[in-house]
Amino acid sequence: MSKVIGKRVTRVEDKRLLTGQGKYIDDIGTPPNTAHAAILRSPYPHAKIISIDYSEALKIPGVKGVVTGKDVQPLLNPFSVGVSAPVKYYPIAIDKVRYVGEPVAVVVAKNRYIAEDALEKIKVKYETLEPIVDIERALEEGAPILHENVGSNIANHRTFHYGDVDKAFQQADRIVKHRFHFPKYSATPVETYGIIAQYEESTDSYTIHANFHGPFVLHSIMAGALKVPSNRLRIIIPKDIGGSYGIKAGIFPYIVLCSVVSRLVGCPVKWIEDRQEHLAASSSCTDRVTYIEAAVRNDGKVLGLKMKIMDNVGAYIRAPEPACLYRNHANTTGAYDIPNLMLDAYAVMTNKLPTGLIRGYGGQETYFPLERIMQMIADELEMDPADVIRRNLIKKEQFPYKTASGGVYDSGDYEKAFDLLLKTGKYEEFRKKQIEARKKGKLLGVGLAVIVEPSGSNMGYITIALTPEERKAGLPKSGCTEAATISIDPMGNVNVRISTTPTGQGHETVASQIVSEILGIPHDKINVVAELDTATSAWSIASGSYSSRFASMGSSAVYYAAQKVKRKLIKIAAHLLQIDEDSLTIENGQIISKTDPSKSISIKRVAGSAHWNPLSLPEGMEPGIYETAYYTAQAEPPDDNDLINSSITYGFVADLVTVEIDPETGEIHILDYYTVHDAGKLLNPLIVDGQILGGLVHGLGGAMYEELVYDDKGQLLTGSFMDYLCPTATEIPRVTIKHIETPSPLTPLGAKGLGEGNTMSAPVVIANAVNDALKPYGVIIDSLPITPNKVWSMINQSTKQGVSS
Amino acid sequence: MSVHKIEVTINGKKYQEQVESRMLLSDFLRETCGLTGTHVGCEHGVCGACTIHLNGSAVRSCLIFAVQVDGQEITTVEGLAKDGELTPLQRNFIECHGLQCGFCTPGILMSTTDYLQKNPQPTLQEIKEMLSGHLCRCTGYEGIIKAIQKTVDENNHHYEAERR
Incomplete structure (x- = not known):
């Protein structure tokens, strides 16, 4: 067991999950007298609520109460959000609805069947208003305004100038520019949101069980909305969560809603979201319009970039938005050495579902225009796209690399990884095949994309939404903290408590591997407790499982907690054995002298002494073995020039995708997907590849299948799994994964986060491959998803000849 | 009612x-x-x-x-498991990392168990088509497919051995 970190260890979580013994939110039981909530939702994207009559609903036997916005408003504050626009966002509509699916009333009844019956009896009168769903139209003069008190649909606007952009554009041989639109899509974990909320009047406190996955900075936002001190809002997260991919951060308005409903109706309230609700009214990524301009030299070198980015945050700007605009701020220039950057960033509100965290958060929106424009530069200069990439890649000797916008890329060897990609994907060979295929009337294409994968968010990055002057008014925010607790009981057995709210990533397994290696105990003998309880766990505002932070932050906290325990065990052993601490080491459950192996004592015995016989401990030592470590990475708040290192570690992903397109039908067949990763030191390669594949298929969905489609009247057209298409097993291409490891100098184990990289890269690399296949038609793919329908239309509307046939 | x-x-x-x-x-x-x-x-x-x-x-x-x-x-x-003993399919889900959050897993195990009883030697494409009735958002399906293929291979070896 001496070397367990980095091994393909199978997971400790699996047996319970394979035998139906997982404990998800809907499996954990409820307090007596718990009633079930069902939510009446707006059928209109934009309307005034004139009246709500629920008298008939109350007559149904088993109904315990009905709650509307007017009932909850006196008990709540609007949610706080990190922008200066005065948007008032409550978890339920007060006098106006602003998207289809917005909660309008909540029925509480003996069971969900009765609650849903009662929804049909509620009569709501609306006065409809003109909706607006298009990002750019929402910015036009005379567009319908969602929030009258804000005065426009802009929730946030910031402009950033880094380096000398004007000079870069003057020196350029040419400017390559285009407009891109990234679609709104979702994450759709197979388990939906679930909450059990209980209000206790005597203490004016709320106890919540929910499959909330953090970040726990949202805890203070919830407590603020409920008008209670934060220690009167206890949130308990079950150990099993049925997937999240970011979206279960967005449960927080419903936590507040169920809390206040429990208070008003006077009983514990359980709510399990259904699938239609999830698609219409949980959360999603932003759709984004980007105008990108690249100042390019004729040898392919990019001297500078200008980007106008407009994120559609939906009907209300909701925490942690506008973070989607800024999460990738430090890595806006991706894997390239581009020192001059101008960014004009808008968060725009329209009559669509509010947005939030989704796997890749902002990355796919950022890299779609960036990696598309790199391919367009190659086309314009008649260069090979691989040569344009290579011309601009950050060189190994430049690390740690400072980006234009303040990022510090901790480590990497991008050229090595890129060369490995081209070799693995047989790039040159495919180019030859492509030429031959075109002669035969076949459409083959190859796409490339290189991206930097940020992980472990610097909690200060979100304040970049404010101007330096606005930031000065508040407490500076920085860092990226995670906590872990390790205890040893009187019989020498180990419990580990983590605060990373795993949603399938195997944190229990990896935590046990780390502790095993440090304490010399087999990993399957270690009990890892993944439940998080805000009243009893060690946690921080950064806790949770977002931003791929377990490998970088969570594992580091576990590592340091284990080191603390090890130091204490050795101190006690040295005292009991009457030998020097420095001569002791831990092996196979024994603390043993390095020079005289006959001198040893078991961990069980040492731990036993700490509990049963505290007087035997070294003088002044506390009894028991219970150590918490808080780990934080060096991450500064934004400076006066808006420079911000928005993440802690930065991995690298290089993708090569080959496609064949049927010119008759527009169908896209992915021949091969190659991906090369550098995520520093890998803690468990089995889990690593699982994370990569999952993220890749989510990205594939964004590229080709998934979209929350609204018509121009604001109606959602993809409200069920019949219309919202998630990739299934038959859609998955052949995937080849390769790794290189350049350890992070910032984390004790050298690990970086991963699992989001291909969600960021897949949409653009597939777009590049398809566009390459369609090159003879002279078309530009600038929106997603790329469906056969779109491809067929492009081919048929093209004025160019296409391939000879 | x-x-x-x-x-x-x-x-x-x-x-x-x-x-x-x-x-x-x-x-x-x-x-x-x-x-x-x-x-x-x-x-x-x-x-x-x-x-x-x-x-x-x-x-x-x-x-x-x-x-x-x-x-x-x-x-x-x-x-599925009898007296705490996992079925070969369940064991192969562990070996091949066929699950992450585990929420979709019970349904997939039930479909696959039934399918393999009726079709003991499916091709890769047939396995994928059977699986296409299930959504998994964690794994990208690859670990699941490997676990099923491994189970099929083991069954075939077992069958071959019995014939010999």
Whole structure:
């Protein structure tokens, strides 16, 4: 067991999950007298609520109460959000609805069947208003305004100038520019949101069980909305969560809603979201319009970039938005050495579902225009796209690399990884095949994309939404903290408590591997407790499982907690054995002298002494073995020039995708997907590849299948799994994964986060491959998803000849 | 709402319960019988998480009413392993990292177990087509497919060995 970190260890979580013994939110039981909530939702994207009559609903036997916005408003504050626009966002509509699916009333009844019956009896009168769903139209003069008190649909606007952009554009041989639109899509974990909320009047406190996955900075936002001190809002997260991919951060308005409903109706309230609700009214990524301009030299070198980015945050700007605009701020220039950057960033509100965290958060929106424009530069200069990439890649000797916008890329060897990609994907060979295929009337294409994968968010990055002057008014925010607790009981057995709210990533397994290696105990003998309880766990505002932070932050906290325990065990052993601490080491459950192996004592015995016989401990030592470590990475708040290192570690992903397109039908067949990763030191390669594949298929969905489609009247057209298409097993291409490891100098184990990289890269690399296949038609793919329908239309509307046939 | 008395055998045990006619089988299994291993992901028959065996065939329990199974035999994910001994398929899910969050897993195990009993030597494409009735958002399906293929290979070796 001496070397367990980095091994393909199978997971400790699996047996319970394979035998139906997982404990998800809907499996954990409820307090007596718990009633079930069902939510009446707006059928209109934009309307005034004139009246709500629920008298008939109350007559149904088993109904315990009905709650509307007017009932909850006196008990709540609007949610706080990190922008200066005065948007008032409550978890339920007060006098106006602003998207289809917005909660309008909540029925509480003996069971969900009765609650849903009662929804049909509620009569709501609306006065409809003109909706607006298009990002750019929402910015036009005379567009319908969602929030009258804000005065426009802009929730946030910031402009950033880094380096000398004007000079870069003057020196350029040419400017390559285009407009891109990234679609709104979702994450759709197979388990939906679930909450059990209980209000206790005597203490004016709320106890919540929910499959909330953090970040726990949202805890203070919830407590603020409920008008209670934060220690009167206890949130308990079950150990099993049925997937999240970011979206279960967005449960927080419903936590507040169920809390206040429990208070008003006077009983514990359980709510399990259904699938239609999830698609219409949980959360999603932003759709984004980007105008990108690249100042390019004729040898392919990019001297500078200008980007106008407009994120559609939906009907209300909701925490942690506008973070989607800024999460990738430090890595806006991706894997390239581009020192001059101008960014004009808008968060725009329209009559669509509010947005939030989704796997890749902002990355796919950022890299779609960036990696598309790199391919367009190659086309314009008649260069090979691989040569344009290579011309601009950050060189190994430049690390740690400072980006234009303040990022510090901790480590990497991008050229090595890129060369490995081209070799693995047989790039040159495919180019030859492509030429031959075109002669035969076949459409083959190859796409490339290189991206930097940020992980472990610097909690200060979100304040970049404010101007330096606005930031000065508040407490500076920085860092990226995670906590872990390790205890040893009187019989020498180990419990580990983590605060990373795993949603399938195997944190229990990896935590046990780390502790095993440090304490010399087999990993399957270690009990890892993944439940998080805000009243009893060690946690921080950064806790949770977002931003791929377990490998970088969570594992580091576990590592340091284990080191603390090890130091204490050795101190006690040295005292009991009457030998020097420095001569002791831990092996196979024994603390043993390095020079005289006959001198040893078991961990069980040492731990036993700490509990049963505290007087035997070294003088002044506390009894028991219970150590918490808080780990934080060096991450500064934004400076006066808006420079911000928005993440802690930065991995690298290089993708090569080959496609064949049927010119008759527009169908896209992915021949091969190659991906090369550098995520520093890998803690468990089995889990690593699982994370990569999952993220890749989510990205594939964004590229080709998934979209929350609204018509121009604001109606959602993809409200069920019949219309919202998630990739299934038959859609998955052949995937080849390769790794290189350049350890992070910032984390004790050298690990970086991963699992989001291909969600960021897949949409653009597939777009590049398809566009390459369609090159003879002279078309530009600038929106997603790329469906056969779109491809067929492009081919048929093209004025160019296409391939000879 | 009328109430019916039903008797159903689940994982070899008899359950005598009263159910409303509109109660879904998935809710009956989870709420009335306490068998929470069967998961509910969409309630419109797409995601496959709620798949169980009804008289030996894989079916979506969210698309069946509890009253319809009166007198029938059901197996849920809790009934796969016997005396704590995992089935070869379950073991291969561990070996091949065929699950992450585990929410879709029970349904996939039930479909696959039924499928392999009826089609012991499927091709890769046939495995994918069988699996396409299930949504998994964690794994990208590769670990699941590997686990199924490994089970098929082991069965074939076993079969070959017996023939020799």
